[in-house]
Structure formats: structure tokens, C-alpha cells
Amino acid sequence: MATRTTTTGILSEEKSSERAEIIALLTKAYWMEIETVMSYIANSVNPDGVRAQEIIESLQDDVQEELGHAQQFAARIKELYGVVPGSLDFTAEQSYLQPPDHQTDIVHVVKGVIEAETGAIEHYNSIIEVTDGVDFVTQDMVIAILRDEEGHRRLFEGYLREYEAEGRA
Ligand SMILES: [Fe+2]
């Protein structure tokens, strides 16, 4: 008896080109999450000063969430018959989250986090659009992740407001 293959949905034979497009988008998302983990680890350790503690604790929590996102993107790549790339394929892009000249420069970190979260929000919105009506499972997963990123951005926008109110940003 021949193996029964799926005839409907994103895993079907005739959807291979759609799958390839989605796998490419998920791979980009995976690398964005991996780089964010690196950047948030560094920025949850480097800052100095009495005002740094809140930022440090937020970023420590976010490291675990972003790592979880990377694992979800990796798992979905495999489910779509893709292969999770090796580290040699990685290219860094987060110039705005490099350590500031002074480790008391918390505004630099806050603005960098907002930029990273905004980039994720834009990319995940585009995945949600591409998968609409094509791959509901990926869409559902990315909607949940998008909510996390919107929460992260909102939290850091609040930090920035405080600095702006004091004329420090
Ligand atoms: Fe994330």
C-alpha cells in the first residue's frame, strides 16, 4: 500500500512553491530571533547605574522568550519539510544594539530594543499576510509571537517616555 500523502493544505505536493516561500520567511525570522537573543544577553549584562536595573531585568526575561520564538520558528521550518540552517549561514544586522560608548547610556539600549522589536513586528506582519488562506498553522503561530513582540515594544516605549519626560532622550 502506498503511503498516503496529504492532498489539501500547505503540506500537499502542489503547494511546494508556497512552502518554499514560507520557509524562507521563517528562516529570516529564526535568524532575527537568534540575533535578538545575543543582543539582549549583552544588553542585560552591560548596563551600569541605578536606572539600569529595570532594563536588565526586562531583557533577562525577554532572552528566554526570544529563544522560545527561535525554537518555534525552527520547529515550523521542519514541519514544512525545510531544514533549519547551520550557524555559518548567519549574518548579523543589529547595528543599533551594539554596546554603547558608555555603559550608563540606557537610552541607547532602550531605543535599540524598540528598533529590534519594530523590525520583528514588520516581518511577522508580512508572514501573517503571506500565510493568510495558505498556511493557517504558521499564521496562528506567528500571530501569537507577534503579540509577544508588540508587548515588548510597548514596554520599552514606556521606558523611553520616562526618559523623554525628563529630557534625557
Ligand atoms: Fe521574538
Ligand SMILES: [Fe+2]
Ligand atoms: Fe521581542
